[in-house]
Amino acid sequence: MKAAVVNDAGQPLSRPAVMDTNPERGQEAGLETMCETIRRAVAAAQLTLSDITAIGVATPGLMDIKKGLILDPPNLKPWKNVPVRDHIARVFGKPTAYQNDANAAAYGEFWVGAARAAKSMVLFTLGTGVGGGIILDDTIIEGEHSHGGELGHLRIAMPDHGRLCGCGARGCLEAYASATNVVRRAREEMASWRGPASQLQAYYTANDDEFTAKIIFHHAANGDELALKIVDDTAYFLALGACAVIATVDPEMIVFGGGMTAAGEWFRAKIEHNVHRFGLPYPTQHVKIAFASLGSDAGFIGAAGCARLLVRTGGGAQVHS
């Protein structure tokens, strides 16, 4: 768990306080750890609770955003139906906003990050999984069942052709483009590679325990053909995800965040190239493709932004369903 005090301009006033979640200790202990992380963040900013206007909380997994509940999070067993928002609001006596973590990260990038000049944006977060968030006109598209922007499970291939996703379905974007699946595709590609001798293959043979997406991107940047194929395919798959959000919400900007984007401009340009190839001609001529700028701070900055919205609008613009 991570927390920081963020000012009205979207700037964190200290490095975030970080505590282990220890989900196995149960939800009571989890909620207390959440409160303690918040207290430490306030102390780290050299403030007291009376200086804090509102609190924003963002969590992963299955939730009811409107009711402020964690429902049944796969990564936080044995938690179930945890009233996160109301608990925090009661303990601290502050207006408390609650949001999905990827939506919060999207709102952070929209508020003060890569999309701060845009009126609408979609974020894809590339990590162990693929997450997403959609912001249109300062409104987070939460969805009627809190599943708005579940972009990792946007299908880019038909179920009968598609790769198997961790969610049990086939063809999800996540099954192609998460860091985990980039590594998996690389292993598969190496097994059948008939191109020129690959440094990536040599590295893998010596270090199969430390074989990561970062290593693959590093070798691709150095011109390794096998690694380049993996990266090219990744850009293609991500572009198919981008094309789907263009055909649904047609945003001004599409932002990609997460470890792989450290590769930089050459990788961004590959995604953009594929969006132009495979997207609807008119909107893809104009859509801006960018990488996130807030790094791993996007989530808590965005959660603070949601708290700020709550105070400014009474929650109207923030709760969209």
Added chain:
Amino acid sequence: MKAAVVNDAGQPLSRPAVMDTNPERGQEAGLETMCETIRRAVAAAQLTLSDITAIGVATPGLMDIKKGLILDPPNLKPWKNVPVRDHIARVFGKPTAYQNDANAAAYGEFWVGAARAAKSMVLFTLGTGVGGGIILDDTIIEGEHSHGGELGHLRIAMPDHGRLCGCGARGCLEAYASATNVVRRAREEMASWRGPASQLQAYYTANDDEFTAKIIFHHAANGDELALKIVDDTAYFLALGACAVIATVDPEMIVFGGGMTAAGEWFRAKIEHNVHRFGLPYPTQHVKIAFASLGSDAGFIGAAGCARLLVRTGGGAQVHS
């Protein structure tokens, strides 16, 4: 072109006035025909222009919704950059709303049709092509480049596997599920059919000039196995489109409209079955799948609804980008 006077409860006060567009006569003549259709609609309702509060206009094709322009419509050559909204507003001296035709149809179904009780909905219109519209909380998702809800070009198969679409791309939903493509798939299926003797095949051999989606659905309803396969596949493809909008905007309701939905409940149930099979488990347990209820009136009723919104909100809630 079609027009009718619609009251504040969403009821047309007469059957619509209808006039030929004759696009080849140019855009000046087209705009005058549009005005004349509106005048005839007012007369058909036994009203005068002073009884009309506002006007809503909806057109197909490439447009700039915010600026009220038809840009470069494939079906209305040689029109280009036609200032539809401002022309109508000037001629009639009334507040004039402008909208994409499928968005207007979606708004009609949302306002007083199949989704009138829903807070958010997505419409798929199944005709010669596949159109779409997304309404979230009384807001039409127009998109930053007026391409919000272009659901016919949502891709359901990868470009290298996908069927060729009229737009030039591969894998678009429209290339599978428009009435035109249902017929095309049926022709292909008949060529390779090895199942039991098919009445559909017999009909086709005798009437290949009058072979329509309606005929295919009719034979499927009568238990013809070949026709049933085409319908089952159509339901599957439409469900993949529905799953994509669930993973992006997660609406309360998904509505299908157009000629094929005349098939009724058994076809709706097939779509729903596939949504449950292939969609994100939690939201698909709750999403409502329905058929449209306004028929071909949805467009002008929805356009009137947009005009009503314009007057009530000053356009704020209607113009979403």
